[in-house]
Every structure is written in structure tokens, then in C-alpha cells.
Amino acid sequence: MAPPEVYHLALSEKTIAGAQYALLPGDPFRSALIAGAIAKCHGGMVPDRPLAHRREYCTYLMDICGAKVLIASTGIGGPSTSIAVDELAQLGVHTFIRVGTTGAIQDSIEIGDVVITNGSVRLDGASRQYAPIEYPAVAHHEVLTALVDSANAVMPSLKHRFHVGITASTDTFYQGQERRESFLHYVPRAFQGLTEELRQLHVLNYEMESATLLTLCNAFGLRGGCVTGVIGNRTTAERITEHALRRGEEHAIQVAIKAMELLIQNRRA
Numbered sequence: 384m385a386p387p388e389v390y391h392l393a394l395s396e397k398t399i400a401g402a403q404y405a406l407l408p409g410d411p412f413r414s415a416l417i418a419g420a421i422a423k424c425h426g427g428m429v430p431d432r433p434l435a436h437r438r439e440y441c442t443y444l445m446d447i448c449g450a451k452v453l454i455a456s457t458g459i460g461g462p463s464t465s466i467a468v469d470e471l472a473q474l475g476v477h478t479f480i481r482v483g484t485t486g487a488i489q490d491s492i493e494i495g496d497v498v499i500t501n502g503s504v505r506l507d508g509a510s511r512q513y514a515p516i517e518y519p520a521v522a523h524h525e526v527l528t529a530l531v532d533s534a535n536a537v538m539p540s541l542k543h544r545f546h547v548g549i550t551a552s553t554d555t556f557y558q559g560q561e562r563r564e565s566f567l568h569y570v571p572r573a574f575q576g577l578t579e580e581l582r583q584l585h586v587l588n589y590e591m592e593s594a595t596l597l598t599l600c601n602a603f604g605l606r607g608g609c610v611t612g613v614i615g616n617r618t619t620a621e622r623i624t625e626h627a628l629r630r631g632e633e634h635a636i637q638v639a640i641k642a643m644e645l646l647i648q649n650r651r652a
């Protein structure tokens with residue numbers, strides 16, 4: 384009898400062929416892009432079709448340095464991310480790198496730079512259903528080191544910088560990140576002044592998945608990390624352009640793939 388599929392991701396131990404590493408974009412269309420980038424630098428072929436694509440969960444299986452690596456999209460935000468990470472962990476994945484995009488909140492961070500998250504402010508809801516709010520959402524030290532080593536190797540040739548620090552991870556893009564250009568044009572009192580407070584506390588950026596990912600990885604005793612490409616800066620030019628999106632995305636992908644290589648090689652050494 385075929386081994387059972389996990390409910391949402393439509394994957395089984397058999398279909399993932401023993402993969403223990405996962406790159407996690409938010410956007411399902413980014414899974415193919417990352418698979419293509421891996422094929423380009425590791426000489427493989429991108430499969431015609433993903434292993435599975437159900438709802439926001441689009442998964443490819445690729446090889447990096449002889450190890451099987453899943454590229455599995457999480458969708459946007461904590462609830463869908465928690466499902467992806469939980470189901471991948473059930474299948475035996477032990478190392479997770481989120482590859483996403485972000486809005487910077489510090490003046491010195493430019494569009495096209497990347498942010499490596501060492502810990503997240505847990506402004507999500509999903510992580511609270513796995514561990515109490517006092518529990519830290521921190522990156523695993525080996526994944527963090529690999530991301531920093533990778534960024535040191537990759538970013539100079541991309542002519543952009545990287546930043547390592549704390550990320551605010553929210554459940555909403557508009558209200559939770561204090562944007563007034565929403566339907567309501569109003570930010571509830573609890574969030575008014577949030578961005579300035581986070582800025583004063585040296586938080587670097589906003590995104591929507593790292594708090595959930597890092598809390599779950601720590602709670603499960605697994606390894607997690609997060610790299611995001613900067614596609615907007617809330618203190619300078621808020622409007623996110625297609626060009627900024629592609630640049631931020633591409634830079635984060637380069638750093639994440641190289642970091643995965645380093646983690647796979649270090650496990651073997």
C-alpha cells in the first residue's frame with residue numbers, strides 16, 4: 384500500500400524521496416523560479432510539473448550537492464505556513480529556509496538588499512497556538528551562519544548589502560504593518576505608532592511568515608532560518624514596483640540556495 388499523503392501538501396514519504404531540506408517561498412509561482420535557479424547552478428533539469436500543487440502549496444523536488452531538496456511554497460501568513468512546516472516535519476524534513484520578500488523600516492536598507500532574520504517579533508497568531516508568546520522565534524544558529532556566509536559570498540557580486548537582525552512578522556499586510564492605504568484608510572489604535580516603535584527598537588523589516596516558521600522549528604527541535612529580499616522601504620519609497628519585486632526576490636533566492644549548499648556540505652563533513 385502507498386504511504387499516506389499529508390493532507391494539504393499532497394506529498395508522501397515516497398514522493399519526496401527522503402528529502403530532509405526545504406526552501407520555503409511564500410508565493411507558489413516562486414517554487415518553479417527557485418527550481419530553475421537551482422537547475423542553472425547545479426546543472427539539473429526542472430521537472431515539467433511540480434511534485435504536487437494543491438491550493439497555495441506548490442512543491443518541486445531538486446538536487447543540491449547530491450541531497451534531495453524540496454521547494455515548497457507556504458502561501459501568505461502564519462496559518463498556511465504552519466500547515467506547510469508541520470506537514471513537512473511529519474514527512475522527515477529537518478532544515479527549513481524561508482525565501483521571501485520584505486518591506487524595510489530602517490532608512491539605511493535599500494531595495495535589492497537582503498535581510499537575514501536572527502529572530503522575529505511574534506505579531507502573528509499561528510505561532511501562539513504552538514508555543515506561548517514568551518517563547519522566542521529565533522533562527523537556528525547553523526542556518527543563520529550558513530545564510531551569513533552565503534550572503535558574504537553572493538551579495539558583493541550583486542552590488543547590494545545584507546543586514547542581519549530582528550524582523551517583525553505580522554498577520555496582516557495592511558493594518559498589522561500600519562498601512563493607511565487600505566480599504567479603511569484607518570489603522571486601529573493598537574497599531575498606530577507601531578512602525579516607529581519597531582524602528583526605535585532596531586527592528587529591520589516587516590514580513591508575514593518568519594515568526595510562525597521559527598517558532599515551530601524551535602518547538603519541534605528542527606532547524607529554521609529566513610532570508611528576504613527588500614522590495615520596498617517604508618521610510619523612503621513605499622510603492623512596490625515589479626522591478627523591485629523581481630530584484631529583491633532574485634537576491635534572496637541566490638543567498639538561500641548557496642546557504643542550502645553550505646548546510647548540506649557541512650552535514651557531510
Ligand code: URA
Pocket residue numbers: 484485486487556560589590591614615
Ligand atoms: N511583505 C510584507 O509583508 N511587507 C512588505 O512591505 C513587503 C513584503
